[in-house]
Amino acid sequence: MRAHRLMALFAAALALVARPALAEELTVAVTENVVPFSFRGEDGALTGFNVEVGRALCEAMAATCRFEAVPLAQLVDGVAEGRVDFGLGNLLKTPERERRMAFSQPYWRSTSSYVARRGAKPGTDGLPPGSATIAVQAGSRQEKHVGETLAQNGLAVLTAASIGDVLGLVADGKAEVALVPTLAGLGFLRSPAGKDLDFLGEPLSGGNLGGSVHIVVAPGRPELLARLNGALDAIQKDGSYHAMTRKYFPFSIY
Amino acid sequence: MSMDPQLGRLRLAPLIAGAALAVLVILAVFLGSFLYEQGRIARIAEGARAAVGPTILERQRAATNIERLKSLGDIAAGSPDSRTRREAALAAEALAFHPGFAFDPELQAQVRAARRTIATAAAGYDDLAAPETFQAWSVTRRELETLADQLSLDAAATIGDFFDLIDDAAHRSATVSTVMLPTVALFLLLVAWAARRHVVRPVIAAARAMDSVSAGSPEIALPPTRIGEFATIFGAAHRLASLVQALETARLSAEEARQALAASEARFRAVFEQAGLGILQCDADCRLIAVNPALARMLGGEPDDFVGRPMQALLDPETCQPADLLRHRGESGTLAEREARLRRRDGTPLWANITLTRLHDESGQQGQLLGMVADVSERKEAEAAMAEMMDALRRSNADLEQFACVASHDLREPLRMVTSYLTLIERRSGDALDTSGREFLAFAREGARRMDGLILDLLEYARVGRGDQPAQPVALNAVVAAVLRDLEILVREAGARVTIAGDLPVVRGNAGDLKRLFQNLISNAVKYRAADRAPEILVEAAPDGGNWLVDVRDNGIGFEDEYSGRIFLIFQRLHNRAHYPGNGIGLSICQKIAESHGGRIWADSKPDAGSTFHVLLPAWREPQRGDLPALAKAPAPTPATGPAPV
Structure with a gap:
């Protein structure tokens, strides 16, 4: 009897140890409503550049991935707290973020741009004269930049969970201007919802508003980080990454 | 053979340490150069990985994006659809500020200038100035093509520079290998030659010398050396060879001595066994340890019958005590030599002359006794018989002498009487006698005188040579x-x-x-x-x-x-x-x-x-015991046959 108990305990322990290897399932978070990075298509399915990159990475890692479309702030918190294995939220590397999570090697490069209604002209501060409200994505680097610079001049800051919602505030006239990632803004401007909007001034890269974009990984997962970097190299070498950029962007975004 | 001390001024340990240090320095230089070149090649590879590759990729991506920008410009300048032109212009705006052009500010400025032409072309499509705008775009487009070509050339140049670096590294590596490898090889050959000359050869020579010494040959050949340790080893080898030679000489001497001793022992044994003279050997306590057959025969037994017995058991205590034989008599070691009466096994007496010699051991201590025993029984018997004969002769001579004296005296008495009466006859009756009578009387008196002379001579003859x-x-x-x-x-x-x-x-x-x-x-x-x-x-x-x-x-x-x-x-x-x-x-x-x-x-x-x-x-000499009145070398006198002289 005692031997049977020991064998059963050993089998259970073996099953616990072998379980991740037999069927590894990773939770992948993407930001919601960010055309063309991650958005739901006409059929309601989650799609976009980041979604396809994420799937290609999971395939390269031979992992089963479960994608979640969440707001940027929730994505950051989920990765930082380990509830999400890795996230593709177009995140720039900042010291604050590096303290909370791990960053992969860059997989594309970004700038930030002001978006305002067509015909608007930038003032001395880069905003349309008389602007009282600016919209930014909650938890984004743009929100932090606005909070550190423009908000001190009495400018009201409106935040939204997604880039689409941020630019919708400008399109709806709730904000005179929005500060968003250039490629996300380009995607919105090229859509019907953005037909009345336009870039305001030249794209910005200073003040941590531009730079390389990384996949964020839950802290304490160096093996997963290494596997992700290896998968990024693999999809770049096999041409699948290049095909995805051509699919979603009019030029090479790396 | 002693080594010249001047030859041993160098010490092996510092030489080995110096050679090892030199080898280490040379190898360190070679290894350092090798590692430096390897590090340089690694840095080139790392630089290629970190800079050259990204640089080329960056220019390739920039060239690609310029081609995209040209396409966007063509759309913006030529598309009849305003939305399409707007999207192209927006994309060109985003592309012109993409960080992918940041590596070259001039390129970045040209690209941003081109996006303004594109924006202008897109916005002025319906204007009257469109031809000029399109022409401007055409100019910009050619400039973009030039930029794309330049980027390709830059990438090619970067690749060329990279290959130049690789060639330079390969050349330096080859140079290092070409210079250092022969240098190291030459130095190692020099070290090997020096080690063979100053270390290996002396060691081999020392080993051969040891083989020769082991084989018993005292002749060893060792080369001169400046190494102190080898000088010490060679010196020890020579001393060892000398010792071996001395040992061999000693062994030969010992062998000769052993053979001589064996021969001596054989001779002694032969003498001991075959001598007619009795020989005995005693330990320091006068206990018999050997008796030769001659002595055993004298004593009426076999040698083993007497071995182990005390020597005094052989002596008749009435004639000799053991202490008499052991009295020291001289520096030669010979003890008492005397005649003694021995007792045979059957108890009968045996007269013998015994000479004992005290033997000395190697330390000079007195040890065993060697005795010579001569059977003198026959001589003793002869001496006794001779003594008896001499006594008888002495008595006979004395009797004869006494007889001669008595006879002479007694004979002369009547002769004197005859002479006296003849003288009285001549004195009283001489005149009465005739010539013949007086002549007869003279003859009688002459006869009496002659007889007296003969008696006196006979008396003298009897007296001389008496030996008294x-x-x-x-x-x-x-x-x-x-x-x-x-x-x-x-x-x-x-x-x-x-x-x-x-x-x-x-x-x-x-x-x-x-x-x-x-x-x-x-x-x-x-x-x-x-x-x-x-x-x-x-x-x-x-x-x-x-x-x-x-x-x-x-x-x-x-x-x-x-x-x-x-x-x-x-x-x-x-x-x-x-x-x-x-x-x-x-x-x-x-x-x-x-x-x-x-x-x-x-x-x-x-x-x-x-x-x-x-x-x-x-001839006169001091009287010796046993002197006999006999002479050997005198020719026998010729027997007398003639008349005696008068």
């Missing part, structure tokens, strides 16, 4: 001188000349008897002189073994050789008493004296050619 006087040293010079003084008148009247050749010896005997001997010989030489010449008498002596031969030579009348024995017989004469008076007893007395001294007398002569009387007398 102890032997003494007698200087013949003094004896002959005394004789010549007594015969001075006789010699002078005869005109004789007596010559003594050199010194006469000292002999052992009785001075009075010897004086009588030489007096008889010299007086005979004068008496029997030739009528036609003056007597020449020569006395000379010569050694003869342990004796002296004294000759008395004259030039007298001589005699036939056949009478050389007869002349020594008592009362024998060779001549008429009327010519040569005498009773014929002088030479008999000489013979008795010579023989009583243990000597002999004999004569050589020829008629009218003189005579030589030879007297052999014993």
Whole structure:
């Protein structure tokens, strides 16, 4: 009897140890409503550049991935707290973020741009004269930049969970201007919802508003980080990454 | 052979340390150069990975995006659809500010200038100035093409530079290898040569020397060395070879000594086993440890019957005690030599002469005793028989002497009576006698006188050579001188000349008897002189073994050789008493004296050619035990056949 108990305990322990290897399932978070990075298509399915990159990475890692479309702030918190294995939220590397999570090697490069209604002209501060409200994505680097610079001049800051919602505030006239990632803004401007909007001034890269974009990984997962970097190299070498950029962007975004 | 100390000034440890340090330095330089070049190549590779590759990729992506920008410009400038032109212009706006052009500010400025042309073209499509705008775009488009070409050229140049770096690294690596490898190889060869010359060869030489020494050969050949340790080793090898040689010499000597000892032992054993003389060997406690067969036969047993017994068990305590034999007698180690009576196994006595020698061991301590035992039983018996004979002879001589004395005295008494009465007859009746009567009376008185002379001579003959006087040293010079003084008148009247050749010896005997001997010989030489010449008498002596031969030579009348024995017989004469008076007893007395001294007398002569009387007398020496009155080298006298001299 005692031997049977020991064998059963050993089998259970073996099953616990072998379980991740037999069927590894990773939770992948993407930001919601960010055309063309991650958005739901006409059929309601989650799609976009980041979604396809994420799937290609999971395939390269031979992992089963479960994608979640969440707001940027929730994505950051989920990765930082380990509830999400890795996230593709177009995140720039900042010291604050590096303290909370791990960053992969860059997989594309970004700038930030002001978006305002067509015909608007930038003032001395880069905003349309008389602007009282600016919209930014909650938890984004743009929100932090606005909070550190423009908000001190009495400018009201409106935040939204997604880039689409941020630019919708400008399109709806709730904000005179929005500060968003250039490629996300380009995607919105090229859509019907953005037909009345336009870039305001030249794209910005200073003040941590531009730079390389990384996949964020839950802290304490160096093996997963290494596997992700290896998968990024693999999809770049096999041409699948290049095909995805051509699919979603009019030029090479790396 | 000793090594020159000047050759051993260098020490091995510092040399090895120095060589090792030099090797390490050379290898470190080579390794450092190699590692430096490897690091340089690694840095080039890392630079290529970190800079060249990204640089090329960056330019390729930039060139690609310029092509995209050209496409967007074409759409913006030529598309009839305003939305399409707007999207193209927006994309061109985003593209112009993409960080992908940031690596080259001039390129970035040209691209941003191009996006303004595109924006202008897109916005002015419906304007009257469109041709100029399109023309401007065409110019910008060619500039973009030039930029794309330039980017391709830059990428190619970057690749070329990269290959130049690789070539340079390969060249430097080849140079390092070309220079350093032969240098290191040459240095290692130099080190190997030096190690072989100064380390390996001395070690091999030392090993061969050790092989030679092990094989027993003292001849070893070692090269000169400047290394102190090898000098020490070589010196030790030479000393070892010397020791081996000394040991070999000692071994050979020991072998020779052993063989000599074995031969000596064999000889001793042969002597011991086969000698007729008895030999015994005792330990320090006088216990017999060996008895040879001869001694065992003497004692009536086998050698093993006596081994282990004390030596005193062999002695008859009535004649000898062991302490008598063990009394030390001299530095030669010989102990008492004496005659002792032994006891045979059956208890019968055995007279033996025993000589013991104390043997000394290697440390000089007295140890075993070696004894020689000679069976002297027969000699003892002979000596006893001789003693008995001598006693009987002595008694007989004494009786004869007594008889002679008594006879002479008793004979002379009636003779004196006869002479006295003959004298009375002549004195009282001489005148009454006629001539014949007086002549007869004279004959009777002459006969009585002659008889008295014969009796006196006989009495003298009996008295000489009695041997009752102890032997003494007698200087013949003094004896002959005394004789010549007594015969001075006789010699002078005869005109004789007596010559003594050199010194006469000292002999052992009785001075009075010897004086009588030489007096008889010299007086005979004068008496029997030739009528036609003056007597020449020569006395000379010569050694003869342990004796002296004294000759008395004259030039007298001589005699036939056949009478050389007869002349020594008592009362024998060779001549008429009327010519040569005498009773014929002088030479008999000489013979008795010579023989009583243990000597002999004999004569050589020829008629009218003189005579030589030879007297052999014993030389004087200190009396020794066992001296016997016998002489061996005297020719036997010729038997006397002729008449005795008168």
